[in-house]
Amino acid sequence: MILFSVFLIVIALFIILSFYLSYYSMRIKRYSFKTVRRWQEEHYDISFYDELEKKDYTLKSYDGYILPVQLLINPVSTDKYILISHGYTDNHFGMLKYTKMYLDYGFNIILYDLRGHGENARTFCTYTIRERRDLDILIKDCRERYPDMTVFGIHGESLGAATSIAVLEYKPKIDFVVADCGFAEIINVMKGGLRDLHMPAWMLYAASVCTRLRYGYSYKQMRPIDSLKDNKIPILFIHGAEDTFILPFNSRAMQKETGGYSRIHIIPGAAHAASMFTAPEDYKRYVGEFLKDIGVEI
Numbered sequence: 175m176i177l178f179s180v181f182l183i184v185i186a187l188f189i190i191l192s193f194y195l196s197y198y199s200m201r202i203k204r205y206s207f208k209t210v211r212r213w214q215e216e217h218y219d220i221s222f223y224d225e226l227e228k229k230d231y232t233l234k235s236y237d238g239y240i241l242p243v244q245l246l247i248n249p250v251s252t253d254k255y256i257l258i259s260h261g262y263t264d265n266h267f268g269m270l271k272y273t274k275m276y277l278d279y280g281f282n283i284i285l286y287d288l289r290g291h292g293e294n295a296r297t298f299c300t301y302t303i304r305e306r307r308d309l310d311i312l313i314k315d316c317r318e319r320y321p322d323m324t325v326f327g328i329h330g331e332s333l334g335a336a337t338s339i340a341v342l343e344y345k346p347k348i349d350f351v352v353a354d355c356g357f358a359e360i361i362n363v364m365k366g367g368l369r370d371l372h373m374p375a376w377m378l379y380a381a382s383v384c385t386r387l388r389y390g391y392s393y394k395q396m397r398p399i400d401s402l403k404d405n406k407i408p409i410l411f412i413h414g415a416e417d418t419f420i421l422p423f424n425s426r427a428m429q430k431e432t433g434g435y436s437r438i439h440i441i442p443g444a445a446h447a448a449s450m451f452t453a454p455e456d457y458k459r460y461v462g463e464f465l466k467d468i469g470v471e472i
Contacts (some may be wrong), residue, residue: 193388195381199364200298200389202290203263210267217451220270222277233315235308239289239297243312246273246283254325254470257284257316259309259334261447262299265292271450272329275458279465279472281327284316288334298389301333301360301396302340309341317347325349325470330356332420332447336398339409339428343401350468351409352461355417355447358424358431360396366419399428406434410464414444414452437464 214220227247232240244266256276258269266285273283288305290297299305309328316326327350330338335356342351357363361382365375382393409432413425422440429438439460444452465472 189384192377192380193384195377196384196388199381199393200300200385202296202299204291205263205265207265207267207292210265214267214270218271222274223270226277233286233312235289235311237304237307239295239308241286241289241308241312242292242294243284243286246277246285248277248280248282250280252280252282253322254279254281255284255316255320255323255327256281257286257309257312257326257328259286259305259328259330259337260288260291261332261334263291264331269331269334272331275450275461276329278458279462281325282320284312286312288337299333300389300391301357301393302337302398303391303395305333305337306340306343306398306401309337310344310346313341313346313348327351327470330354332356336360340398340401342405342407346407348407349470350465351407352412352464353409353425353428354412354449355414355420356398356411356424356428357420358397358399358427361393362424363420364393366421399431402428402431402433405432408435408464408468409437410461411436411438412449412457412460413438413440414446414449415440415442416444417446419446435468437467 229245232242235241260266260268265287269285276283287294289308290299326348328338328348329352331354335353338351338353339356364378368375368378386392411425411429413422425438429436441449441453450457462472
């Protein structure tokens with residue numbers, strides 16, 4: 175009887191831990207606009223941002239969720255546009271580190287806050303499942319809202335990069351993708367997190383079942399790489415060589431999978447989402463060379 179009671183307690187603790195891991199993985203510990211902007215100001219000059227003409231608006235996504243969007247208008251008239259998606263816990267201010275580069279290359283810039291991030295209505299993260307549908311709506315809206323555009327690309331960092339790859343499932347009307355440190359599938363990232371917590375990787379599969387029961391999605395569905403099977407849109411992959419959060423093999427695997435033109439650059443010494451800071455001149459040159467290769471004038 176005692177052994178049976180202990181067995182039931184162990185099973186109960188296992189179920190509780192699995193649901194907790196599910197909750198922990200899906201929640202969004204987001205940073206405020208003030209925090210992210212202050213961090214940017216401490217690491218590089220963002221004074222150009224305040225001087226830009228801007229247009230703010232909101233967009234209703236496929237399920238009624240409201241997304242805030244901001245257009246940064248290039249001081250030099252242009253018909254080229256770039257839509258940038260930020261990473262997990264971040265918000266659009268974190269993408270200012272790429273903004274100056276695209277302004278210099280003659281683009282208007284479109285920024286937004288992913289669902290659950292910034293000051294958006296709180297919700298859980300689905301690691302590209304709902305996020306890709308939001309991005310698809312944004313892309314279609316941009317095409318209608320800015321009929322003058324002749325070149326339209328998307329750029330993403332981390333979760334934003336994975337989402338920028340995942341949206342290719344819908345064959346969006348875009349000219350290129352720049353994907354910085356995205357994941358090919360979320361499971362390998364979560365396994366690394368469990369190792370850091372000194373927990374067995376197999377716990378992830380129990381947590382995935384709990385996630386399916388609680389949120390309606392499983393980790394196995396969160397695989398941006400599956401959107402690349404018949405992709406023909408050019409992609410530039412960039413990844414930090416010292417990224418220990420999303421390992422560089424993710425970008426290599428996705429480059430191998432895509433059927434379209436692609437280039438990849440692994441930045442020596444760069445940690446996660448730090449390639450632009452680690453090698454800013456190289457970063458800008460790689461993007462410029464890629465754009466020229468696909469016929470975009472800069």
